[in-house]
Amino acid sequence: MAAGVAAWLPFARAAAIGWMPVANCPMPVAPRDHGKRQDELIILNVSGRRFQTWRTTLDRYPDTLLGSSEKEFFYNEETKEYFFDRDPDAFRSILNFYRTGKLHYPRHECISAYDEELAFFGIIPEIIGDCCYEEYKDRKRENAERLMDDQEENKDNKLPNMNFRETMWRAFENPHTSTMALVFYYVTGFFIAISVITNVVETVPCGSTPNQKDVPCGERYTVAFFCMDTACVMIFTVEYLMRLFAAPSRYRFMRSVMSIIDVVAILPYYIGLVMTNNEDVSGAFVTLRVFRVFRIFKFSRHSQGLRILGYTLKSCASELGFLLFSLTMAIIIFATVMFYAEKGSSSSKFTSIPASFWYTIVTMTTLGYGDMVPKTIAGKIFGSICSLSGVLVIALPVPVIVSNFSRIYHQNQRADKRRAQKKARLARIRVVKTGMSSAFLHNKRNGLFNELLELPCSEEVEQHLSKTASLLESQHHHLLHCLEKTTAHEFVDEQLYEQNCREGAVQSYPSCSPSLSSQEGPTGTCCTHQARKNPLPDASVPPTCQGALQELSAVHIQCSDQPALSTSRSSLNMKLDDTSRLNCKSGLITTAIISIPTPPAVSPEGDSQPLTSPSMQTIASSNAVKVSTL
Amino acid sequence: VVSVAWETEGLQTLGIVVIVCASVKLLHLLGLINFTEDSIDDEQEQSMVRHRPEALEKLEAQTRFSKKELQILYRGFKNECPSGVVNEETFKSIYSQFFPQGDASRYAHFLFNAFDTDHNGSVSFEDFVLGLSTLLRGSVQEKLNWAFNLYDINKDGYITKDEMLDIMRAIYSMMGRCTYPVLKDDAPRQHVEMFFQKMDKNKDGVVTIEEFLDCCQKDENIMRSMQLFENVI
Numbered sequence: 001m002a003a004g005v006a007a008w009l010p011f012a013r014a015a016a017i018g019w020m021p022v023a024n025c026p027m028p029v030a031p032r033d034h035g036k037r038q039d040e041l042i043i044l045n046v047s048g049r050r051f052q053t054w055r056t057t058l059d060r061y062p063d064t065l066l067g068s069s070e071k072e073f074f075y076n077e078e079t080k081e082y083f084f085d086r087d088p089d090a091f092r093s094i095l096n097f098y099r100t101g102k103l104h105y106p107r108h109e110c111i112s113a114y115d116e117e118l119a120f121f122g123i124i125p126e127i128i129g130d131c132c133y134e135e136y137k138d139r140k141r142e143n144a145e146r147l148m149d150d151q152e153e154n155k156d157n158k159l160p161n162m163n164f165r166e167t168m169w170r171a172f173e174n175p176h177t178s179t180m181a182l183v184f185y186y187v188t189g190f191f192i193a194i195s196v197i198t199n200v201v202e203t204v205p206c207g208s209t210p211n212q213k214d215v216p217c218g219e220r221y222t223v224a225f226f227c228m229d230t231a232c233v234m235i236f237t238v239e240y241l242m243r244l245f246a247a248p249s250r251y252r253f254m255r256s257v258m259s260i261i262d263v264v265a266i267l268p269y270y271i272g273l274v275m276t277n278n279e280d281v282s283g284a285f286v287t288l289r290v291f292r293v294f295r296i297f298k299f300s301r302h303s304q305g306l307r308i309l310g311y312t313l314k315s316c317a318s319e320l321g322f323l324l325f326s327l328t329m330a331i332i333i334f335a336t337v338m339f340y341a342e343k344g345s346s347s348s349k350f351t352s353i354p355a356s357f358w359y360t361i362v363t364m365t366t367l368g369y370g371d372m373v374p375k376t377i378a379g380k381i382f383g384s385i386c387s388l389s390g391v392l393v394i395a396l397p398v399p400v401i402v403s404n405f406s407r408i409y410h411q412n413q414r415a416d417k418r419r420a421q422k423k424a425r426l427a428r429i430r431v432v433k434t435g436m437s438s439a440f441l442h443n444k445r446n447g448l449f450n451e452l453l454e455l456p457c458s459e460e461v462e463q464h465l466s467k468t469a470s471l472l473e474s475q476h477h478h479l480l481h482c483l484e485k486t487t488a489h490e491f492v493d494e495q496l497y498e499q500n501c502r503e504g505a506v507q508s509y510p511s512c513s514p515s516l517s518s519q520e521g522p523t524g525t526c527c528t529h530q531a532r533k534n535p536l537p538d539a540s541v542p543p544t545c546q547g548a549l550q551e552l553s554a555v556h557i558q559c560s561d562q563p564a565l566s567t568s569r570s571s572l573n574m575k576l577d578d579t580s581r582l583n584c585k586s587g588l589i590t591t592a593i594i595s596i597p598t599p600p601a602v603s604p605e606g607d608s609q610p611l612t613s614p615s616m617q618t619i620a621s622s623n624a625v626k627v628s629t630l
Numbered sequence: 631v632v633s634v635a636w637e638t639e640g641l642q643t644l645g646i647v648v649i650v651c652a653s654v655k656l657l658h659l660l661g662l663i664n665f666t667e668d669s670i671d672d673e674q675e676q677s678m679v680r681h682r683p684e685a686l687e688k689l690e691a692q693t694r695f696s697k698k699e700l701q702i703l704y705r706g707f708k709n710e711c712p713s714g715v716v717n718e719e720t721f722k723s724i725y726s727q728f729f730p731q732g733d734a735s736r737y738a739h740f741l742f743n744a745f746d747t748d749h750n751g752s753v754s755f756e757d758f759v760l761g762l763s764t765l766l767r768g769s770v771q772e773k774l775n776w777a778f779n780l781y782d783i784n785k786d787g788y789i790t791k792d793e794m795l796d797i798m799r800a801i802y803s804m805m806g807r808c809t810y811p812v813l814k815d816d817a818p819r820q821h822v823e824m825f826f827q828k829m830d831k832n833k834d835g836v837v838t839i840e841e842f843l844d845c846c847q848k849d850e851n852i853m854r855s856m857q858l859f860e861n862v863i
Contacts, residue, residue, distance in 0.1 A: 007706025011758070012728045013859050014765040015741055017773055018780045019801060020855040021846055022825055027855040039702060344639055378644045 043081035044095070049088040050081070057098050064122040066098065090117040097123065105132035111139040149415045168246035188239055189302050195232040195295050198225060233269040236262065236295075258301060265295040308412060312405040319404075323397040327364070330393055334386040335360045341378040348375065359383075364390025441491060681714035683755040693759050694767035700759065707755055715752040718742050732806030740800060744780040770856050771843070778842050788836040794822045 020027070042058065044051040044066075061067040074082045084091070090109060094117065097103040105114065105128050118125050128136050162170070171181035202218035202225055218225055240262045247253035268288040300306040313320065335356035342350040349372045350356045359372040363386050374383045484490050492500075657663050683689065683704070690697055711720060718739065725738040745753045745761045764772050779785070783793045798818035805813060829837045829845045846852045 007709060008724050011762060012725060014762055017765050017859060018777050021777050021852055026851045027858055030858050341643065378641060381644060
């Protein structure tokens, strides 16, 4: 029942008195209204802005936060109001929903922020009114597409355990992933170009022999062209078979447009090989050669613009259909009129209505070849009307197609730009984070220094400490310290660790574990210049990514799949096995994110050494785990 | 010569086409034929009738509601009908929302006429609140009077069998199709027969107000059910 109508329920109940005299049976007892409360004003304080409304207004929707008893959690006893720490602008539309029964989507609002607000207050977005629903759905779709683009980007990064087939498929789909793929990409492109040029040059008249007229080059240098054709077709065949082998779903691949183009491009050659000895169908064979021109469509794998064009045409199919239909109608009408108008003229070319079709088409598309012209006055008048209307009919659907193309093209541009900017963006974020995370190590030296020397914390030291570290920071550092104590290892900064590694006898590459720093994916920068010998599973990604701790997330980055801390423990256990290696070989280079750094590998030794900063060097001999702060 | 003849024929064709177009345009100007189908939407300009109710004190005097109750009633009323009056369509749609299974529009029509005491096609807040006052705070006599007024469709002081049948059909149509036991087609008629047997003392085929009041006051069920909605507001 709609909100406002609830106010009319008393009226409907009162009007039920009209049934009473005609009723034969006694009526049921009316429900008692316990504790009839006077309608009271509720104050909702949203980030300082006070909204007031009647309690009954909020009670209209009992399955939302404000309408149920859930709002009691936010009740502030002293000020006797409900306090919500949310965006007051978005709250306006939510409160209006209670008042009017219609939820509106404000256009200037960001779609994900609005969604979050709705989710917080327990309102489903499907009840957005018709006036705003279209806009909401459009924005949501755009956003989802954008997120999907980003996710696909992430998926592109190499998963550690891909077999040969998957690698090959990835290489085919994304030439930039490896050098081999790039080479292959260019080679196929080159051969496509060669093949097309060959087809074209084949027909050029190529010098004449004395007793014959010009022969096309194809007939003059048959063998050369045949060899060229064979080579191209072989390359294409090999490519097609390789793609077929590597495709994750062969059936789907075979049905895709690109594979059909591939097949059509190479089929004429094979058919030609089979049929050369059969004279009857040689005419058909010649026709088949026309299909060789389809090889040019293979370029669409190489050119994104071409793909966009194709996609646009596909999505504008209805507009194109309309254009075609209206043109056909107009052509028939004008052809008929022109035929009858020109019927009287003696040497008229308009011999029949189909013959007039040609004139009409040429005129409507403003080509005007001039091979057919009207001679009578009536014919000329109708001819001019024909050309004017042609311009109009063609101009109508074109803007729709253009706007579709523009939208798709810009979307692609934006995706490319985002990808390009992503690297720079992430690099900048990393710089900021590095500054912040080294605060831990810095503070640790100062703090632990005090602790281990067991100085009674004098007032000045305390004050000094508290000046340099906020409560949040100190709590965070305490937490990291606890972790160190638990694992009997310590956090060390990068240079120290490098030193330790160099001093160690074993040289082997430490393996990298993925970081959680951002959506960029599992490979952190530490690994870029090291061979990925033993890729670890995404084990050491800590689950906690609370944005609450200020230091921790300078920039709130959405964390995707976060395996539990237990898995990182399991990586610890894995490392326990090679106890023989005491050195940095068993250490993980874990990229410490601002949240919680990944637990370092366990070592058999404890760290009972003094931890003053000069003595940091001595830790080198034990298993100080390097934490390269990102 | 042949070509000249054909050219004049071409010109004749042209002339005919021009005359046809001109006559069509003339007829369109005269309004005899319409090219566009949607030329009627200009007529449906919604005239925004704005009605302000009488002062709160006057209403308080006229009805048996307190100020606070009138305030609550008015807020609900104005929320649903910002223009201050309810026309029959809005009334029907509001009432139908309470009976989603059946068709409440016919009964709502009778109800509307009962509330629209001055028969001007719209129910203002005063009509609304006066009606409610009678129903909720009035004496049993007043309530029965109101009910009689509802049943008496042509307001001539007599309830005939046909009027009662209309009312009964309207009430039964609010039940809808899915009932238990299954609604028979002549159930309203049977109900009317029962009603007339009970109410029509002198068997003259109509029920007068005295017969009605008399009979209802003797019936305990009816008297009890009249008190049912005392505390609705």
